[in-house]
Amino acid sequence: MAGVLVSTTINGDAVDFACPQDETLLDSLRDRVGLTGVKEGCGTGDCGACSITLDGRLVCSCLVLGVEANGREITTIEGMADGNKLHPLQENFITHAALQCGICTPGFLVAAKVLLDRNPNPTEEEIRYALAGNLCRCTGYDKIVRAVQAAAKEMRKRK
């Protein structure tokens, strides 16, 4: 393996890893950094299970190379809670039963947080379109949309 050294910031921590040039950031995060909360559902950018933010922008980590992360800031599901305190989205996903198998949940939470950070009061339609890049096969999305609505309401109250 002709490895390349990559220096990044992941969930606020400085992290270095070495990876082959053709390795996806998804594989680097999972297999080299140990962040297995980032899930692979398709490897082609169609399911959103591997959603992370790269310099604040929502991306599918399967469509980014590990080497492209050099010098950039990454957040993953593992960085969403504030210590022991769950993010309101995480809390509401549990209380609204917005997950069944849970494999898509990390990607949905990351995508939903990007939405609410940008738009604290989204309509149902805006939520549905913002999450249209994330596939869920268990829930029919009903309880996911309700959880995001409830989290948004709670976050607006806190401000």
Add this chain to the structure above:
Amino acid sequence: MGHDTSYTNQEFKVVGTRVKRPDGIDKVTGRARYGADAYAPGQLVGLFLRSPHAHARIKKIDTSRAEKLKGVKAIVTSADLPDLTDGNRGLLDILENCMARDRALYDGHAVAAVAAIDRQTAKKALKLIKVTYQVLPHVTDVDEAMKPDAPIVQDYVFTSGVDPKPTKPSNVSQINEFGHGDVDKGFAEADVIVEKSYKTEQTHQGYIEPHACLASVSPDGSGELWVTTQGHFGFRITCAQLLGMDMAKLKVTASEIGGGFGGKTHVWVEPVALALSRKANRPVKVVMDRDEVFKATGPTCSTSVDVKIGAKKDGTITAASAVLRYQNGAFPAIWGMLGAMTSFACYDLKNVKSVGYDVLCNRPKVAAYRAPSAPMAAFGVESTMDLVAEKIGMNPVDFRIKNAAKEGTLASYGPTYGPIGIGPTLDAVKNHPHMRARLGKNQGRGMACGFWFNFGGQTCTDLNIGIDGSVTLTVGTVDVGGSRASLCLIAAEELGIPYEQVKANVADTASLGHNDMTEGSRGTFSSGMATIFAAREAIEVMRSRAADMWEIPLDDVIWKDGQAKAVGKKHGNLPTLSLKEIAAKSPGTGGPIAGHSEVVADNAGVSFASHICDVEVDPETGATKVIRYTVVQDAGKAIHPDYVEGQFQGGAAQGIGWALNEEYIYGDDGRLQNAGFLDYRIPVCSDLPFIDTKILEIPNPTHPYGVRGVGETSIVPPLAAIGNAVSNAVGVRMDHIPMSPPRILKALEERNS
């Protein structure tokens, strides 16, 4: 030990409440470990080489160059998987599906596998393996496969269920007939008869987590398998049999499962991963790519169905018949038989006959997909029901109510029903506000009914009470949708303690007796039943401990609200002993307190649902949008209503995808053309409305709480409900699923020309 499974109509304290699931935090923080999330020291990466041909003789596999590549530790072909099945053809079929033997039987059929130090090396090695194929004629369409001159997929298959026994092999593996009465006589009595043919295309369960496992076999013949599965005990049996291992020496641990819907009830890559590990003497991790999941795991059948229904002008059905042809992929199965069994199960019919054909094609081996076979049969039957209702000028809901099965009905597939929910779901549909919502231009409404058997099966459960009074519930059914929450509720209910005091775990195969797969909607039904009995055993132990502590007869001790109470005039003044108090004293009163239960949970209680759907069809593009959707289903008893609703909504959404978009598209070359989520499009969030649910509770008389399975029935009505809605919106009867835009445009063009 025998237990009374009768329904007792008890009052519930915690069952039926919407508590937080115990695995919730792990799943929202990324901590939960799924199939691909395990790592072992020295692990290798396993990858598969797959056939590009739909049907080909494998003349030679040359692995010599790949073997020489640095970093390659093992290569496995069928030569490394000798036939140990001792004449068990079904088991040999499983082995042959995992790794092709002399022929590749479908596009994507595994022909070799490599274990190497990393993914890059394994990929290089696959390219160095040279396979010499002789391409053979293939067939991928179910009706084509039944023609006399069709290429034969398996030459050992002779049609069973026909007399005399055929002398030539056939792609029809079996024919099964169900029903009663005299349909010819019944049709002669009918005022109207509708006869129509339908087709449905092949779809995949589409679980978001690809198949994944970590296999480790030691030179002493023992092994471990970490795997995403709906049933690790079943996987252990199959893998041990195929590889000649002792079952006791193969420990299988079920990871968290990222969706299964039936597709993870079969082994695919796991026996090969074990074979690679055995050969390399290193742990091997295999994670399927999405295109491998589409090509080489088990989608559901494509079908071709003819339905005929005759009725009197007053709406009484006089006869009903169906012929159902189900494409099973390259290996014989029972899906056409199940289709025939389910087809008319919703109705009380004097004269009924359904004939199911199971047909082989050069497509992947079909696996279960949520109420397998029932949705396609329901599409044909429920579409025809609407046509008959229209012809006699009757409201389609009233027509169904008039003919609905009820307690005492002789079901078309044999048994006589006990108390069932089809009538109540139809009444609920009739009275639902959805039925009165106004429809706009290009919009249409449809409804349909669905049935599923449900299954109970072998179940084994342990319940252990710690000295602090906390309760460990150990189950062997994989949790696919929140069952651990439901089972903790049941244990808490029985013991009379708070939900939070119970922790449910899914045990590995070394820690508990055999449990059948989580399939047939059995998880909460059967493990719930076993949990009740295990808790009742533990209560007996605690009563006895309390009696000893009080030095009074056992008969004078009762268990109520989580406490032992002494009853009778003599002991009335004794203070109660709580579960916690008894547990704290247990080391000195006889040791650990536990309850255990093995059951074959029979009489799972059949399940019925009725769905209502409103659609809007764009006449320019042929695209259909679901604008309203309502699910009404009998749950028997909803242990955790959130997750019951979740099953209703999830099944409906899968049905919507199947009805409108999803299909396997094969080229003339027999290759799958859309093996990815971009071209095989499942519903996304913006495609769907909120899905309204109504839970009915008609108790199952053979479960102490009245529980019925709830997981599968919700996928049965959607194809037909949406088919009826689209047909009403466009004014043309839709008879081919999915009703994708090109098919709808074609139907509109035919209407206009």
